[in-house]
Amino acid sequence: MVESDPDEALLARVAEGDPAAVRSLVARKLPRILSLAGRMLGDTSAAEDVAQEAFLRVWKMAGQWIPGRARFDTWLHRVVLNLCYDRLRRRREITIADPPEQADEGADPDRGLHAADTGRLVGVAMAALPERQREAIILCHYQELSNIDAADIMGVSVDALESLLARGRRALRAALAPAM
Amino acid sequence: MTMTPNRFKHLTEAYGADVARWPKAERADAAALMADEPTILREALSEANQLDEALDLWRPPEVRSALREAVVAAAPKRRRRTGWSGWLAPLGLGAGLAGACAAGVLFGAAGFTGVGQTQALDTDVITAATAGYDNAADIVGSGDAV
Structure with a gap:
């Protein structure tokens, strides 16, 4: 249930x-x-x-x-x-x-060119991640699923999910450092 | 799991700075620890927040109306009733005429086809025709909306 x-x-x-x-x-x-x-x-x-x-x-x-x-x-x-x-x-x-x-970021004039550029860079950095790390970040950050639901969908334990998330975010931080 | 500064930092590294994304069971303990040791933990949150803000700039594709309509068009359709009440209402017949016609046709049909087939006809209309014209209007009118 x-x-x-x-x-x-x-x-x-x-x-x-x-x-x-x-x-x-x-x-x-x-x-x-x-x-x-x-x-x-x-x-x-x-x-x-x-x-x-x-x-x-x-x-x-x-x-x-x-x-x-x-x-x-x-x-x-x-x-x-x-x-x-x-x-x-x-x-x-x-x-x-x-x-x-890459997905179209749909330029928003209020966000300016820098925001659109950073968005594109994020897309490229996400595409470069190992699939499972990308999936974990998409489910938890963008889809805002709970850790339990995300782990269930991915067929892993919550601990394994957290490890995928942490490794993925670390790689993203390194890739995006110049833009942040 | 006991909340320690290390666990707190691990949560920021995994889920980011927005506590709404953290495991539900650990949020209260994390808030209590944050109140006790704000300086060290604020740094971890601030670093995670920078990445969160950058991630949020990656916008998803917009839903085009053509896609929305294509998806809706493929959805299951409600089945229309095919009895008398289903086709009398669109003809715009008045309540009295509809009821009278239905009753006349049904009694005629019963005479020619026997009891078995009469039972297969729309019982709502039979009931309405014998009970009175006003009820017939309600039933005939409602047939189209089912």
Whole structure:
């Protein structure tokens, strides 16, 4: 059993074909999973494909969801990560001459050029991290999952998660030192 | 786990300076330790905060409306009722006419097809037609919204 899941009631209405519930679930989850896929893949177009594919699985599964067995958000993160790893694996199989396109930081005039540049540098430094360290930082820092949920999704202990996070952040600090 | 300065520093190295990202079970002890030894621990927090701020500048892709609509379009659709009440309402028939037609057709259908098929017809409309026109309006009207 898991703690009460804030998405369960919405999911039940989605399964009944309630259009308002569908829009609510999309508004709640699409930005979240697009961020996850975008940061995992460093490629907006591939991230959009993953988001669409993940939602197809959500629509298919909505009517079969068993309340209390797992948290929907955790399940969804796992689906998206698996789809991302499938793509990363395929990408590795094809020799890549150029580095993948980085997620568009969407220049914000108030933040100025420096902020956009630093954002791009962060993207490059994240892409250079070992996959598991990158995944740990994305889940805990950007997706704001609890350490228990992140460790569960990654299939590691909380201690191992903390080690991945600390090593990843240390590497990022070294890579970004000139920009901080 | 007992909160020590070393554990506190390890938490900042792993989770950053925002205590909301720290393990729930350790937040209160960390706050107590911070109150006892603010100088040493503030330095660890400040260093972690610098990195947090840099990480936050890496913006995720924006959700394009075309993507949102494509995702919504693929969602499960509500099944429309296909009984009498499902197609009478869109015709805009008045309550009386709808009720009377439904009753007439149903009684006719019962005469030709026997009891088995009559039972398969929309029982809501049968009930409405025999109970009165006002009820028929409610039921016919509600059929489209199901």
